[in-house]
Amino acid sequence: MLVPMTKDPQAPQLARLAALIADETRAVCLLALLDGRAWTAGELARHAGVAASTLSEHLGKLVAGGLLTEERQGRHRYVRLADARVAHLVEDLAARVSPDTVRGPRNLREASAGSAMARGRTCYDHLAGRLGIALTDALTSRQLLVQETGFALTEAGLAWFETTGIPLDRTGRRPLARACLDWTERRPHLAGVAGAALCRHALSEGWCVRIGSERAVKVTEEGKRTLAELLGMDVKALR
Template sequence: MNSHDTHPGGPDLAALAALLADGTRAGFCLALLDGRAWTAIELARHAGVAASTATGHLNRLVGSGLLTQERQGRHRYVRLADPDTAELIEKLASMAPRRADPPRSLPAVNRSRALARARTCYDHLAGALGVAITEAMTDRGMLDWEQGLALTGDGTAWLAELGIALPPATRRPPVRSCLDWTERRPHLAGAVGAALCRHAFDASWITRIGTSRAVALTDAGKHALTDRLGPAAVET
């Protein structure tokens, strides 16, 4: 009896695993964790594959529901389907074994280090910076972990001081813990995590590094976070 016969009508976990077992498709999903829409040509260049090969892989990912697509003129744009999909990819990355062939060239090493220091995870901050901010908010009583992650009154007041209003209630939780794949510790996700990340970009606390999802903390960001959360928030 195969796995499909064991639970008829149930979720086909093996099919999902097979989709992500391909290195090119997995690489596409990791690249799309920056939250932006990419064209097939951009993803092909990123993965170092032919455009026709990229198209075939993207068709499978879109057909599975992991990605969504939209067309503008002759261009086809794809992105991760939703925050839940992004969280799934990030969690799988945190559980995946480290590569046996670490980057050796100086540019590759620098890219890897930049991603580990600070990056976007779909629409919220991750890496050492995301974890440091989360822990600083916890230390200051803005986040409560006793019965699952929750935003406290102090946290709501702090966001209001920054000009960040709590997002309206939706299916997406206000705060969520997301296990960071480089730090192996949780960072803040959910609607509040996304709002804080948008504020960091709008206030020029962070800026993107090239076309990757790595971000750099600016001098303005260092001063702002140190003033509001203490020096531990910028120790990356």
């Protein structure tokens, strides 16, 4: 007689999580919220191309499932990704989608937006795309970051962040440096506390600016000069 195996207690939770993401409208919302900002339900409904009532039902499921958090201000309902772990989960899953299964752009506008996103974008709270990879490569080549057994800042790397004026919050449980698989480049870029701090500093100092209504960013002329001076980066590849 077969002896029934003890079911892993995590199996039901994993199945519920997979079911939450396994809907195209909810996937569209999760990908949009990778920009790290709070969106209104109306903005997400227009972005997903569905009725407000339909979108509200989907948001309720994502909030109940712990993938989103919400807050209300007056008549508006704002939602954002619950935390960095959710962002990494979504980005990692997107990176594992075969390029052969993704439809091409339907028009010039979509093609331009896709090109901009591949060139440089935010992945929740850190930089991704070719820009994120270039920054990661520059930090690694200068021995400020090591990747052999997972991402880690070296002593020189910690000193670089300090002298550059980029504070690192080391009081929480979030890893100081973490590898995040880039879904367009298929290579890891820098995430974690250091990745978030570098992105925040780049935007606040005007090294990068957001463009369009998506997550795309571009390097400014000031950013090109500064990144060349600080990290020896050749930003021509980011054009």
